[in-house]
Amino acid sequence: MATMSISRLLSTVLPLLAPVALAQDDQGSLLDVEQPLINLRPQRSSYRDLINLDGLWKFALIPEAERNATESWSEPLSTDLECPVPASYNDIFVNQSIHDHVGWVRYQRDVLVPRGWSPDDRFLLRAESATHRGRIYVNDRPVADHQGGYTPFEADITDLVAAGEHFRLTIAVNNELTYETLPPGEISVDEYTGERKQTYFHDFYNYAGLARSVWIYSVPQQHIEDITLVTDVDGDTGIVHYDVEVANGSGTRVNVSLVDEDGQMVAECTGSSGELRVESARLWQPGAAYLYQFQATVMDASDDVVDSYTLATGIRTISVNGTKFLINGRPFYFTGFGKHEDTPIRGKGLDESYMVHDFQLLNWIGANSFRTSHYPYSEDVMNFADRQGMVVIDETTAVGLNLGIGQGPAGPETFRPDAINNVTQTAHKQAIRELFRRDKNHASVVMWSIANEPAAQEDGARPYFEPLAELARELDSTRPITYANQGDANFTADKIADFFDVTMLNRYYGWYEQTGDLAAAEIALEESLQGWEQTYPRPIIMSEYGVDTIAGLHAIDPVPFSEEFQTEYLEMYHRVFDRTKAMAGEHVWNFADFQTSIGVRRVDGNKKGIFTRERRPKSAAQALKSRWTARNAFGWSE
Ligand SMILES: *[C@@H]1O[C@H](CO)[C@@H](O)[C@H](O)[C@H]1NC(C)=O
Ligand SMILES: *[C@@H]1O[C@H](CO)[C@@H](O)[C@H](O)[C@H]1NC(C)=O
Ligand SMILES: *[C@@H]1O[C@H](CO)[C@@H](O)[C@H](O)[C@H]1NC(C)=O
């Protein structure tokens, strides 16, 4: 990783384009409404207000026959069904047609705009996610339409509502996956029932709905809409390069300051971009977070303060040198998991109890990191990772770009005009832009993963991924980029690895191959790691390795699905990792058991968790705990 260049980063300050017009269904293209820039996550201050709209919303399926009658979707909803927000709707109701619905649903509630809100301010709605497409209506007016299920979107509703008045808020949500969406999928019509069926190529359940919060908020006309912070270290001095973007900013001036955890101001500066220097800076370290508060203040032409925004920042550096992944100049060895946002009943709905408990378990077991497999996680999770000193590999929702997975050269081609094509690539670019804009300021995010297990062995993968890797570098020159490689794209077959900085491998020798034969699997694993190490001399992270394990199933001989087998499988992998010089980390697949689509290979979901879906440990948890806590986050690979 080249040393970062703030000028390079800031010269390309992540313009968030309007959602690309993805004509993916009968509604035709996305609304011809100019999309506002997505602002920083809203917060309250003396200049801004913020109201959470979570709770029970009226809920109904939109019948397929009403698919094209979009103007009727915003009509007052008469229904007995109420659905919690945030939550996926699928497992909430005792009703299979809701659980298996393919298409649109709508959520509706009444909103009161606070009487005290100033008519001089702007009022916005923000949905943190709508899986996978969301259309927002204020009364009967469509105000936003967004494709991409795991990133926020907004609507400026200033001209449609008034302080002290109510309005009807409807959000229609579509769960369909096609070759024009990420993740991709196919929709077919059942030959017997005529029902529409969704299939997809990723191994987790297609939960849908409003799984994260919805907000209404106010900002001044002249307000801070974006901040980019890039940190560096010079001896004992911490440096925060900053860039503050002010909407309608003509005539405004910006002051910024940095406040430490004791509330002391340690640096200040004027101007909308520049750098703050902190003598004897406390660094953000894995397992030992230290956060400064970056405070930006905007003054108007008469020097009155009109807006302020506070953003937590950790001062730290990231680089790759040879086979080492360095945080603050010291080799970092990743221990942890690929995770999922997945809990009983809520599906992918954010639940702070599970969030905090999951971090407690990560800490208990000695995990210093996780990957947001296979989509951007809630911003609450990202902020919590910053505060907890948890290292994150941040992944886009490009999963399932592999139609012949596990079939080798005999499988169907993935990159072709009638499958993963140029429209998918356009959606993929937008997914990268939105993720990078949302998460660029997190200290915890040390690397971007732009895809999981694509068919990287195909010739078509190269022209597909080259512009994506270029875009990622253009948007952020400060973090390494990677993708999670699947075994069909072995070190000779892979066509895209040279676009990336770090090798991430998902491998299942002893499970999907050499099933149950750990002696053979050990040889295959070692050959693969040596091949990658010699072909691409750079850090290798095993980003997935694991086996389905039924909690409570025990066996004298370690047979697949038993708890004993899971432990022996992991121990075998760890022996090989410890013999491999380029190893820079190990992420077990998966942190916990999780739900998947129906299929003959899955009984109530994927059971590769080290914890059950209810977060009880399987016995391998103890083995991992003793391995991972025997070393601290640093120094292992030195
Ligand atoms: C919706 O409109 C499209 C094109 O206008 C048409 O092909 C489709 O059959 C319509 N769908 C329904 C359910 O009416
Ligand atoms: C299931 O939900 C659908 C759609 O809301 C509804 O038409 C149907 O009556 C429900 N079935 C039962 C058994 O409640
Ligand atoms: C700038 O202010 C004008 C009104 O003064 C408003 O119409 C416009 O939407 C504002 N732009 C932003 C980005 O807030």
Ligand SMILES: *[C@@H]1O[C@H](CO)[C@@H](O)[C@H](O)[C@H]1NC(C)=O
């Ligand atoms: C902004 O910074 C300048 C220069 O330090 C200072 O004179 C001014 O009072 C500051 N304004 C506010 C509102 O803090």
Ligand SMILES: *[C@@H]1O[C@H](CO)[C@@H](O)[C@H](O)[C@H]1NC(C)=O
């Ligand atoms: C990379 O590591 C080598 C060997 O340890 C060292 O000599 C070199 O200075 C390092 N380069 C950077 C840019 O840190």
Ligand SMILES: *[C@@H]1O[C@H](CO)[C@@H](O)[C@H](O)[C@H]1NC(C)=O
């Ligand atoms: C993308 O477009 C180019 C040029 O139009 C074409 O040659 C290529 O086959 C397309 N790729 C895919 C995967 O559809």
Ligand SMILES: *[C@@H]1O[C@H](CO)[C@@H](O)[C@H](O)[C@H]1NC(C)=O
């Ligand atoms: C890599 O994959 C190719 C294509 O399937 C295969 O021919 C080759 O034998 C594989 N190489 C190794 C080392 O497994």
